[in-house]
Amino acid sequence: MPNPPVAPQRPHSSTQHGVTRQDPWAWLRAENWRDVFEHPDALPSEIRAVLEAENAYVASALELPEQPLIDTIYAEIRGRIEEDSNGIPSPDGPYAYNFRMEEGKQYPVFTRTPREGGAEEILLDGNLEAGSDPEAYFALGAVEHSPDHRLLGWGVDRQGAEIGTVTIRDLATGEDTAEVLENVGQGGSFVWAPDSRSLYYIEYDDNMRPYRVRQHVLGTPQAEDRVIYEETDPGFFVGVGETQSRSHIVITADDNQTSEVRVIAAGGDGTPRLVEPRRVDIDYDLEEREGVFYILTNADGAEDYKIVTAPVSAPSAGTWTDLVPHQQGVLIVDMIVLRHHLIRLERVEGLSRLVVRDLTSHREWTVGFDEEAYALGMGTGYEFDTATIRFSYASPTTPSSTYDLNLETGERTLLKVQRIPSGHDPAQYETRRIFARASDGEAVPITLLYKKGTPLDGTAPGLITGYGAYGMAMPAGFSVSRLSLVDRGAVYAIAHVRGGMDKGYRWYRMGRREHKVNTFTDFIAAAEALIAEGYVAPERLVAEGGSAGGLLMGAVANMRPELFAGILAFVPFVDVLNTMLDDTLPLTPPEWLEWGNPITDPEAFRRMHAYSPYDNVRAVPYPAILALAGLTDPRVTYWEPAKWVAKLRATTTGSAPIYLKTHMGAGHGGASGRFEAIKETALAFAFALKVMRLT
Numbered sequence: 172m173p174n175p176p177v178a179p180q181r182p183h184s185s186t187q188h189g190v191t192r193q194d195p196w197a198w199l200r201a202e203n204w205r206d207v208f209e210h211p212d213a214l215p216s217e218i219r220a221v222l223e224a225e226n227a228y229v230a231s232a233l234e235l236p237e238q239p240l241i242d243t244i245y246a247e248i249r250g251r252i253e254e255d256s257n258g259i260p261s262p263d264g265p266y267a268y269n270f271r272m273e274e275g276k277q278y279p280v281f282t283r284t285p286r287e288g289g290a291e292e293i294l295l296d297g298n299l300e301a302g303s304d305p306e307a308y309f310a311l312g313a314v315e316h317s318p319d320h321r322l323l324g325w326g327v328d329r330q331g332a333e334i335g336t337v338t339i340r341d342l343a344t345g346e347d348t349a350e351v352l353e354n355v356g357q358g359g360s361f362v363w364a365p366d367s368r369s370l371y372y373i374e375y376d377d378n379m380r381p382y383r384v385r386q387h388v389l390g391t392p393q394a395e396d397r398v399i400y401e402e403t404d405p406g407f408f409v410g411v412g413e414t415q416s417r418s419h420i421v422i423t424a425d426d427n428q429t430s431e432v433r434v435i436a437a438g439g440d441g442t443p444r445l446v447e448p449r450r451v452d453i454d455y456d457l458e459e460r461e462g463v464f465y466i467l468t469n470a471d472g473a474e475d476y477k478i479v480t481a482p483v484s485a486p487s488a489g490t491w492t493d494l495v496p497h498q499q500g501v502l503i504v505d506m507i508v509l510r511h512h513l514i515r516l517e518r519v520e521g522l523s524r525l526v527v528r529d530l531t532s533h534r535e536w537t538v539g540f541d542e543e544a545y546a547l548g549m550g551t552g553y554e555f556d557t558a559t560i561r562f563s564y565a566s567p568t569t570p571s572s573t574y575d576l577n578l579e580t581g582e583r584t585l586l587k588v589q590r591i592p593s594g595h596d597p598a599q600y601e602t603r604r605i606f607a608r609a610s611d612g613e614a615v616p617i618t619l620l621y622k623k624g625t626p627l628d629g630t631a632p633g634l635i636t637g638y639g640a641y642g643m644a645m646p647a648g649f650s651v652s653r654l655s656l657v658d659r660g661a662v663y664a665i666a667h668v669r670g671g672m673d674k675g676y677r678w679y680r681m682g683r684r685e686h687k688v689n690t691f692t693d694f695i696a697a698a699e700a701l702i703a704e705g706y707v708a709p710e711r712l713v714a715e716g717g718s719a720g721g722l723l724m725g726a727v728a729n730m731r732p733e734l735f736a737g738i739l740a741f742v743p744f745v746d747v748l749n750t751m752l753d754d755t756l757p758l759t760p761p762e763w764l765e766w767g768n769p770i771t772d773p774e775a776f777r778r779m780h781a782y783s784p785y786d787n788v789r790a791v792p793y794p795a796i797l798a799l800a801g802l803t804d805p806r807v808t809y810w811e812p813a814k815w816v817a818k819l820r821a822t823t824t825g826s827a828p829i830y831l832k833t834h835m836g837a838g839h840g841g842a843s844g845r846f847e848a849i850k851e852t853a854l855a856f857a858f859a860l861k862v863m864r865l866t
Contacts, residue, residue: 326359
């Protein structure tokens, strides 16, 4: 085995709240990080040398020895993908629009077909626009036709830093116009105005935060674009969208806990109107129907949310009237408002359901399912005056099925079943939902997937994954990739730890800020339950998490290194304290509400200092670790995993390998092409299988 690289240490210290900390790898943070995000070649050579040495080590010590296994897993996963998927068209006026994939191609093709019959028209081929280099980053942002069906706006991010361009295409000729908007936030996202004469987009500030909404009038220079709204608080991020009825452009400002909404009425003078001023910890969003706003909110103590109505003419909170009252333990995740129906997606004890309300008769009925664990999603197309919504259903054993639901009759029409070309028999697999007992007595749900016949006697290898932040629930859906572990005899487990909303808003509240450690101890309890109940062998258990789930990985590696044989950490948020002390970084100010503000709050500093993975690396035998990073990632900067790996390697008393691979041309989501992304998964799974001793 080659020797791992050693990143030089350079003296660096900082003092906050009377505590002095040493950070000998602080120099890996490029001072010109803003330039690097947009132009990766701007990375200082000495930092590039470290990252390239780490990549070379992964190539020689992991990729080369395991290449046959990596190639096998890649072929397995790719063989389960329906490469020539036709998609499902969504009607809008005279056309039905569709994204589809073609065999052997990396990116989607956007098309439309006349609803009265006629030939398909290709509006945008992502493969042609991406170019011939399969490793070059290319991520489509918004791809939206204008309401009058004459133009197509398409956004693209070519660096991974979530800053893109938007190009306008004339659908009569199929050619792009000279109208190109530069430096558009959220990867090139935008919203058409109802009259098709202008569009609204987000602009980033110098610290790459979405802070301003501009309106671009077609045919005018971008420099003349009118500022519609500008946010002055760096902790609030700005977004722009539209109501399903297309009656209003919707501008949001939020900091993960508090939100504020402004609307621009179609046909008005273009001036945004405030709905309700921001109030700390009050969150709301809205839709519109027949002069009434339908508002999903946690106001008035509605922790698991409720739906209220208010007249568009006077929408402030004083006029809000409960339509769907708050019910503790029944989390309203989302809602759709159509001409005659309100549909809400609810979650109860970790399982989702759809509730349909007829807005004329106010009759309600529920769409539910009986499996122990499953994932349910809903969505709309382009139309408002429709009695149909689309929903998808999947479970760990069952590929995704997509249905149209008739809201008048309740009839379900199966539109598409995810096809597994290489074959898949759900009857060969078992899905279970069990519970672990946390240290404070809470019941932590665990979703299990394993192949029938797997010995459940404490000898099986396993992989346990978790996230536990921002209120995001871990869906118990279907994955073509994880079958490459399960088919080899591994037990796959999802730990639904606190910090997510798997069991309602309280589940989230009890896993953030002063309660953050619950996320880590819940995960440990879940791993211990798998071992105690004979599902997995302790010496063959791998933990997996990404982004904020990477913080979870770093924390449990410090707290219980002996519990895991390996750790997979994808773009891991591991340098928590230093990042939250740096208010110039893109995400830091709005993140203070999730984690606390260690700059102004000594108690928040103390809490973070006690669990921040980088700060708590200690001289113990660490398990094998593979960390994956993206050079242009604005969410978890590349230097976090780079510093973490350097410190782990310098401190561990064990001999287990510690790897870092940095994608030098991608951001938070890794490789952009679907086949390039499979290569990264194959590498991660080869590492996991090696640690599980299944190779």
